[in-house]
Amino acid sequence: MDKKKLIAASAAGVMLIAVSAAVAYFTDSDTKTNVFTVGNVDLELREENFTGGQLARADIRLSKDPKVKNTGKNDEFVFLEVKVPKGEVTLLENGVPAGPKAPRELFGFYAGSSGTAVSGSDNFSYRAAVENDGWVFLSRTESSDSASYVFGYSSKISPGDETVCLFDEFALRSFIEEEVPGGSELTVPVNAYGIQADSISGVSGLPDDGSGLTVQNLKDIFDICLNKQN
Template identity: 70%
Template sequence: MDKKKLIAAAAAGGLLLLCSLAVAYFTDHDTKNNVFTVGNVALELNEEHFIDGQLARADIRIDKDPTVKNTGKNDEFVFLEVKVPKGEITLLGSDGKPAAPKSSQELFSFFGGSGAQTVSGSDNFAYNSSTSSADGWVFLEKTAAADEDTYVFGYSTAISPDEETVSLFDKFALRKFIEEEIAGGTKLTVPVNAYGIQASSLDGVSGLPESGSLSVQNLKDIFEICRNKQN
């Protein structure tokens, strides 16, 4: 029996985008409070402030705040993976005029709280990052594909039983683009996947600190184990 106790939880937000003149509507059918357990390692993916069935307009920020709670009995390292849909669109500036030629672009922007950090090379994805005085999320990688971009973040420290992370981001919004470029009734999904692995006796990762924040390389090495276990 594999000594590594690994769990993976996934919540996908189903977004219905109905494009009509200056207004776009969407609905998110994210499944909340899912618990997946292997042995005594467990976690819960939450979005406390998200409300289904809201009216979405370009650049109007809507609450969406994914967090991870340790519901198991062991300390855990946890990760969040966000898949952002893309489309061939013409982004608009604040004056309503095209800001750049039509091209493949992410359809949503994400916003953190005060002091949020923006992912390098992605000016539309801000997240609640780790600082010298507070735990938070660490950006690990971005993978681009034709229809979506995938972002991976690791939490800066192990979380204890009943402990919950800060939110990865707090709000998101539809970007400003020419709505007719996305067919009315198009369904879009923004999956948010949570992964966790026991923090103690973790084979295959060297140089882990006994306490405190993990390095980017630590988190990348641990997430690689999570990824390999899912393949």
């Protein structure tokens, strides 16, 4: 058995868009306790202020605050991945088309006035690292039906400690109603990953105290984490 210990957890909010009524109903399938554990590494993906069954309208922000708690016995490096559904829609700004119909992300994510926008994105802001406490944006990839954002935490997490939340709120974006069929169900999976912080190899320039991790540090660690999981 490989000595590197890792774990993954996931949470999915299942969203039902009632397009014909210009509203959306949001429910939570609450799989945050779906934790897979090897050895003494364990984590919990938490969304303390998210409430299922809320009535949502375009551009009305609702609470959603994913963060990771170390519930194991070893220090961990942790990561969050958010998968955002896409659709062929015409985005609206003040009720007026803001561009041509095209594949667009259907939800926006917001981290308040202190949030940092993902480079090149107008719909995703996050709580970026300040003094080694916060999230570091690692990558954005997309397919025909979704976009995936990956973030790594800027320092290792000790047992019993938790990260700050990645963002605070999310909202359905404003688009022409008929472009998404009424009753469509959309999922926004939030996946958490963790790997044992001590004795990790294959990462150059890793700080001895596990803090102040660079983008490259975190990308290298995340690659190791995914390889160990597969």
